[in-house]
Amino acid sequence: MEKTINLTLKIWRQNGPKEKGRFETYKVNNISTDSSFLEMMDILNEQLINENKEPVAFDHDCREGICGMCSLYINGRPHGPDDDVTTCQLHMRKFKDGETVTIEPWRAAAFPVIKDLIVDRNAFDKIIAAGGYVSVSTGGVPDANAIPISKIDADESMDSASCIGCGACVAACKNSSAMLFVSAKVSQLALLPQGRVEAKRRAKAMVAKMDELGFGGCTNTGACEVECPKNISITNIARLNREYLKARFAE
Amino acid sequence: MSNFLTASIGRKFIMSISGLFLMMFICVHLGINLLLIFDDSGNLFNQGAHFMATNPLIKVMEPLLGLGFIIHIIWSFLLSYQNYKARPVGYAQSNASYSSTWASRNMLILGALVLVFLVLHIMNFFWKIKVSGDPLLEHVLVNGEHMENTYALVSDLFINSAVYGIIYILGGILLGLHLGHGFWSSFQTLGLANKVWLARLQFVGKIFAVMVALGFSIIPLYFLIKF
Ligand code: HEM
Ligand code: SF4
Ligand code: FES
Numbered sequence: 371m372e373k374t375i376n377l378t379l380k381i382w383r384q385n386g387p388k389e390k391g392r393f394e395t396y397k398v399n400n401i402s403t404d405s406s407f408l409e410m411m412d413i414l415n416e417q418l419i420n421e422n423k424e425p426v427a428f429d430h431d432c433r434e435g436i437c438g439m440c441s442l443y444i445n446g447r448p449h450g451p452d453d454d455v456t457t458c459q460l461h462m463r464k465f466k467d468g469e470t471v472t473i474e475p476w477r478a479a480a481f482p483v484i485k486d487l488i489v490d491r492n493a494f495d496k497i498i499a500a501g502g503y504v505s506v507s508t509g510g511v512p513d514a515n516a517i518p519i520s521k522i523d524a525d526e527s528m529d530s531a532s533c534i535g536c537g538a539c540v541a542a543c544k545n546s547s548a549m550l551f552v553s554a555k556v557s558q559l560a561l562l563p564q565g566r567v568e569a570k571r572r573a574k575a576m577v578a579k580m581d582e583l584g585f586g587g588c589t590n591t592g593a594c595e596v597e598c599p600k601n602i603s604i605t606n607i608a609r610l611n612r613e614y615l616k617a618r619f620a621e
Numbered sequence: 622m623s624n625f626l627t628a629s630i631g632r633k634f635i636m637s638i639s640g641l642f643l644m645m646f647i648c649v650h651l652g653i654n655l656l657l658i659f660d661d662s663g664n665l666f667n668q669g670a671h672f673m674a675t676n677p678l679i680k681v682m683e684p685l686l687g688l689g690f691i692i693h694i695i696w697s698f699l700l701s702y703q704n705y706k707a708r709p710v711g712y713a714q715s716n717a718s719y720s721s722t723w724a725s726r727n728m729l730i731l732g733a734l735v736l737v738f739l740v741l742h743i744m745n746f747f748w749k750i751k752v753s754g755d756p757l758l759e760h761v762l763v764n765g766e767h768m769e770n771t772y773a774l775v776s777d778l779f780i781n782s783a784v785y786g787i788i789y790i791l792g793g794i795l796l797g798l799h800l801g802h803g804f805w806s807s808f809q810t811l812g813l814a815n816k817v818w819l820a821r822l823q824f825v826g827k828i829f830a831v832m833v834a835l836g837f838s839i840i841p842l843y844f845l846i847k848f
Pocket of ligand 2: 532533534535536537538539540550551554594597598599600601602
């Protein structure tokens with residue numbers, strides 16, 4: 371039988387980047403525990419629209435945990451109380467009837483609030499644009515298997531590549547550091563021969579961009595790894611440190 | 622090398638190198654200090670202290686050590702300020718303890734408390750030995766060699782003051798907490814960790830931290846209980 375719960379929501383509302391924000395409290399009733407967190411937000415917005423109030427702005431897209439668009443700092447944790455899932459994959463069965471749920475945007479100088487719970491994560495795109503790619507020469511398609519890659523490296527590279535760029539690592543970190551994200555993006559290429567060619571330039575450029583955009587530095591608290599929905603490991607951060615230091619000392 | 626010293630990873634590199642250097646010092650310091658509890662006549666410790674005071678290598682290392690402390694401390698504030706600025710608006714509700722240890726989030730506070738202890742510690746011993754002198758330091762003869770009675774200075778403090786004893790125990794525990802995170806963190810910062818070594822370094826770091834905390838605490842405890 372379907373179970374339903376009633377919740378009190380404490381949600382951060384902010385009209386625009388320069389406006390002062392505040393918490394507003396709302397009630398939602400008869401929420402199915404089988405629904406997702408974002409469906410619950412949809413129900414709330416439906417309710418607000420019917421009351422002629424402005425709906426709560428929040429980010430979402432694929433709703434299947436692969437695009438990295440959804441966010442939300444729920445009850446003190448990015449992507450809410452479940453482990454290794456994005457907010458769109460979070461189920462309402464993780465909440466108790468009568469509970470008060472606090473919902474805040476990601477907090478970081480480099481991720482300014484656009485509206486309500488939506489923050490501007492363009493900073494991540496700028497870091498990628500600074501070096502998170504492989505320059506390829508044009509011409510014929512290279513032969514498959516022309517460049518042998520060990521299974522271990524291929525697997526680790528694939529693991530790093532599973533980062534969806536959601537920014538939960540920044541939100542979780544007390545320093546708002548983007549090191550887990552940057553380290554995943556540097557690692558996925560650094561582990562492959564195709565990526566080695568530009569490895570030095572890439573590590574330096576991406577770290578410099580990260581610093582310039584106002585992200586904090588890493589103090590190895592490890593919060594990012596625990597809160598990352600894709601289980602990106604902080605050993606990537608060690609690799610980034612290694613790549614960056616090697617590149618700097620080679621100058 | 623442009624702005625390496627202010628780049629985020631460059632800054633951490635400085636913390637890591639200075640931290641590793643300070644940890645090496647801590648090992649030597651603890652080793653010598655433990656001589657205090659293995660010979661109640663004080664000869665063993667006096668010889669150790671005398672060796673440290675006269676050895677040319679140690680003479681070279683002493684100013685380096687001071688510099689290491691100063692760099693570690695200055696950079697710790699620079700780094701902490703930069704990180705503080707990266708989050709101008711905080712969270713109303715945060716469950717930080719779910720994802721990280723208290724020590725890892727409070728390295729500056731732990732470090733600053735260690736610094737308070739350090740100042741006190743320097744006034745208690747280092748200052749008296751090197752600068753102002755103290756009647757307790759009156760030379761003694763050990764194996765036909767004249768040397769300062771450092772043992773008398775140290776044991777006098779711990780035997781006569783339970784308060785100082787407790788402060789020194791706290792100092793040891795604070796340093797242990799700092800190193801419980803700092804040990805593995807310094808290797809991670811240098812990039813010397815991977816899937817296998819990360820876990821190993823964290824394990825060794827815990828043992829090291831407990832040994833430092835216990836090692837330094839056991840000395841005042843010994844004097845408190847025995848005398
Ligand atoms: C004997 C004394 C000390 C030792 C052995 C020591 C050791 C260390 C080590 C090994 C690290 C890790 C470096 C890294 O993460 O790469 C560290 C970090 C740090 N220390 Fe110390 N430290 C000492 C004293 C102090 C003092 C006096 C302060 C501050 C007033 C301080 C503040 C810090 C801070 C803020 C960090 C950075 C934390 C981080 O990035 O995670 N430390 N220390
Ligand atoms: S590392 Fe994890 S938390 Fe950070 S952006 Fe990538 S997927 Fe999100
Ligand atoms: S909406 Fe795409 S990951 Fe959540």
